Amino acid sequence: MKITRYVALCLWSLHAAFAQAPATLAAIGYSTPAAPLPVAPGQVVTLFLRGVGPLFDGQLRSGQAASVPLPTTLAGLSARIADLQVSVPIFAVRQENDCLPGEAANPACLLTSIRVQMPFELGLEAGLERELVLEVDGQSSRSFPLNVVSDNSHVITSCDATWDTNWASSCSRLIFHPDGTPVSEKAPATRGETLVLYVWGLGRTSPAVPTGELSPAGTKLLEAPAIRAVRARFLNSLLTSLTATPRAYSAEDANDPGSPIAFSGLAPGQVGLYQVNVPVPQSLQPAASCGNEILANAVLHITTYFGGTEEMGFCMRP
Numbered sequence: 001m002k003i004t005r006y007v008a009l010c011l012w013s014l015h016a017a018f019a020q021a022p023a024t025l026a027a028i029g030y031s032t033p034a035a036p037l038p039v040a041p042g043q044v045v046t047l048f049l050r051g052v053g054p055l056f057d058g059q060l061r062s063g064q065a066a067s068v069p070l071p072t073t074l075a076g077l078s079a080r081i082a083d084l085q086v087s088v089p090i091f092a093v094r095q096e097n098d099c100l101p102g103e104a105a106n107p108a109c110l111l112t113s114i115r116v117q118m119p120f121e122l123g124l125e126a127g128l129e130r131e132l133v134l135e136v137d138g139q140s141s142r143s144f145p146l147n148v149v150s151d152n153s154h155v156i157t158s159c160d161a162t163w164d165t166n167w168a169s170s171c172s173r174l175i176f177h178p179d180g181t182p183v184s185e186k187a188p189a190t191r192g193e194t195l196v197l198y199v200w201g202l203g204r205t206s207p208a209v210p211t212g213e214l215s216p217a218g219t220k221l222l223e224a225p226a227i228r229a230v231r232a233r234f235l236n237s238l239l240t241s242l243t244a245t246p247r248a249y250s251a252e253d254a255n256d257p258g259s260p261i262a263f264s265g266l267a268p269g270q271v272g273l274y275q276v277n278v279p280v281p282q283s284l285q286p287a288a289s290c291g292n293e294i295l296a297n298a299v300l301h302i303t304t305y306f307g308g309t310e311e312m313g314f315c316m317r318p
Contacts, residue, residue: 037146045200049112070213089211093115120208124148150204155197177193184315194280234281262277263275278300
């Protein structure tokens with residue numbers, strides 16, 4: 001009887017040692033769902049998971065990093081780039097129950113969100129793929145492939161500021177004055193003023209900054225010879241929506257050298273956050289004032305080497 005019990009215990013131990021956690025990576029990005037899985041070195045993103053159970057006491061998982069360098073385990077969850085054996089720093093963990101009312105929570109209907117910073121060590125070789133592995137209470141998941149790109153830019157929006165990942169939320173891209181206050185109808189931009197954008201996912205910098213740690217001042221984007229990592233253009237277009245997707249541009253637009261950029265690099269004192277400082281041209285003249293249905297009387301669009309274009313409407317003093 002004792003031998004039988006011992007054999008059973010050994011088999012259970014072997015099963016626990018080699019079993020995989022049931023976690024499934026549902027999406028990666030800034031809203032749910034999102035696919036495929038491109039990431040840039042140093043990019044801040046949210047991992048969306050299904051199949052992760054609550055804590056042992058039945059409470060939903062929740063946590064916020066309280067210090068820097070960022071932790072690599074939070075609320076029993078961690079992640080690593082398996083083929084590099086590099087841990088992924090975590091900003092925050094949130095678990096939501098979308099089971100039917102009155103239904104007991106189970107992993108199948110729990111959505112687990114983990115805001116992380118992808119390691120700068122991902123590399124940039126052409127066609128490079130990496131493997132992301134999640135750990136739930138120390139138990140590893142299967143590997144999830146990542147496509148490494150030079151940049152995967154995302155201008156910070158009103159939803160990012162509050163970590164609102166609801167797909168139905170209306171999120172406006174944000175532009176700031178040099179003093180950190182948002183540009184708005186009541187506080188419009190002026191000609192000659194340097195506007196500030198905050199961005200995730202602009203890639204590697206010079207000097208290099210350790211993943212998960214605060215960025216020092218003066219850390220600029222790493223640019224290849226004859227390639228501009230970021231390009232900015234201003235238009236005096238009128239917009240009635242600040243959440244509009246970028247319009248189509250002609251070949252002439254694409255070849256435009258754009259406006260001078262005062263600075264593009266990591267925001268000092270932040271983790272994984274980039275800033276782009278762009279002076280407003282003296283020649284930019286809005287056709288009308290902001291107000292009523294006109295939410296923006298000028299447009300700034302940012303183009304990166306790989307990540308495409310993002311368009312931001314803002315109010316400017318006529």
